[in-house]
Amino acid sequence: MTASATETAAGTGAAPARGSRSRGIRIFKWTLLTPLFSLFFFLMPVFLLQLYFSLHSWTIYLSSWWDADYAGFDLFREVLTESRFYWAFARSFLFAGLSTVGCFIIGFGLALLMYRPFRGHSVFYVLFILPMLTVPIVISYTADMLLFRSGPINDIMSFLAGTEIRFTWLANPNFAIFTIIMLEIWNWTPFAFIIMLAGLSSLPAEPVEAARILGASRLRIFWEIQIPLLRPVIFLALILRFLEAMAEFPKTWGLLQGGPGTSTETIPVYLYIVTWRAFNVSKGAAASYLVMLLMIVIILSAIYVLRREKKALDALYEKPAGGGEA
């Protein structure tokens, strides 16, 4: 894994006595790396097993998994010709995309209202981070209590509208996915909020001040100075949120289990149903493999962007007094 790490020996301090010292450092480095290596070897068989299952036809009803029939790429073909798989993808992207945008807009809005200190600031801050600290599966059951037809949300809406509203939030196949998106937004707006607030409060004051003196309007300062300076933070919030939303399982599963019909079946729910409800382990493995490949492509491109933005972020936090990296 890290062949180059050993070669780049002692770059830290001046070392008059080479020999034993650099050897000591090498041993020290490898000791620190041991857990990572053991982890790597521990996880390796999981990926091999996944490959095995996606190439061999096996379900839980067959006894020994090690002599299952070789199926070649049949399972991949089966998954790829299934429209349900593509629908699950579309839903996952809809879910992750809309919820990311929703979290970001609300979180950024709140952060803009709060980045200048005022009385009661900390009270609002504590209240706003509450949803993020709630256990996801608790949120899904709470949502069930809140949103069922005789629940308090319909009651409050009836009160506000003046007529009785009995909206079906959950059993309506066309709307259920949006209910889940709203839940995700409720849950993770604090995430965007705390990141954007931290970003806004670490912005240097001088450019904004200078622009104001030169007579720029508030809107123009926002678009042409604050937003460009905030770019790394914005990217970070969007990327991390999107990736987490792609993997979201407890809320979608706990609340609706993919239903009504298949209308809230995102990728994780689809994989769960294929593997643990239909016990189609091999098909599940093939589908998982495809999802994993796609996710790795997405994650690697996300990491590419993150690396670039982290450089900008580190520059932002660079303290004039030195310290940290030499």
Next chain:
Amino acid sequence: MKRFVKKWRYPLFRTLMLTAWALLAGFPIFWITSTSFKPDNEWHKWPPVYVSKNATLDNYRMVWPIHQTGSIFVTPDQKGHGVAHESVTANKPWHALKNSLLIALSSTAIAVAFGTLLAYGVSRYRILSDTRMFQLLVLRMIPPIVVAAPLTLYYSVLQLMDTASGLIVVYFITSLPYAVWMTKSFIDEVPREMEQAAEILGASRWQTIWEIIFPLIRSGVVATFLFILILTWSEYLLSFILSKVDVVTLPVQLSKYEGSTEGRVYGHQAALAVGITFPLIIIGIFIRKHLVRGFTFGMVKR
């Protein structure tokens, strides 16, 4: 008058908007707390009962029984006498609490311990290049569901299914990236002069870590520990898949009150949910200044 309006327009607007969102953010938490005190005839009432006039601790008594054997369990009544009930839905919340504590605390402790050491190596000796550090993030970013099925079989071969150690290992793996990145951001802030001084005075490398670095980053390590504890405590999917009976954790226990023959038992769910959530809320508020650093892998600091 005009000046008055101009001065107060923005603060008023701000307070209004912030209050609106605060109500929205707090309402579900209020509702679950209030439901946990409602007697069973108020769970599904229309119009809904917001604050019960007949508030009772019955839900808590049912969910957290004082004594239990098999499906029979004993709860105290108002006068404190034990009353026996039989229920299939009420499994073992105390057992689940014990599991959750054991699994979350030990996996978090292991992840933070190894994470801190790795982070130290990366920060001072560059044992992992930048590329490797970012690749480490893949461990966290890949959706766990894609490896869940082979992991189950692998675990049954290793006889780790439905054991606490099995779950501790997977949680260690999923929380390691957070541990490394977060503690590294704290270690990076420690100036190197002290270590160099310690080295000149003849301290060994481990001594330097333990006696110089660790005391300086202690509060950061505690924050990392509590942050990862929040994530591990609330994890659902892996625990749901890798546990059957023995090591059911609290989030999975909660789902056992759903879809049973008795219909939706909102009160019991709420009482259990309050027990799961409130410790996390307290921890989260306690480390609120470090949450940003945690969620962004130490990339954004306050």
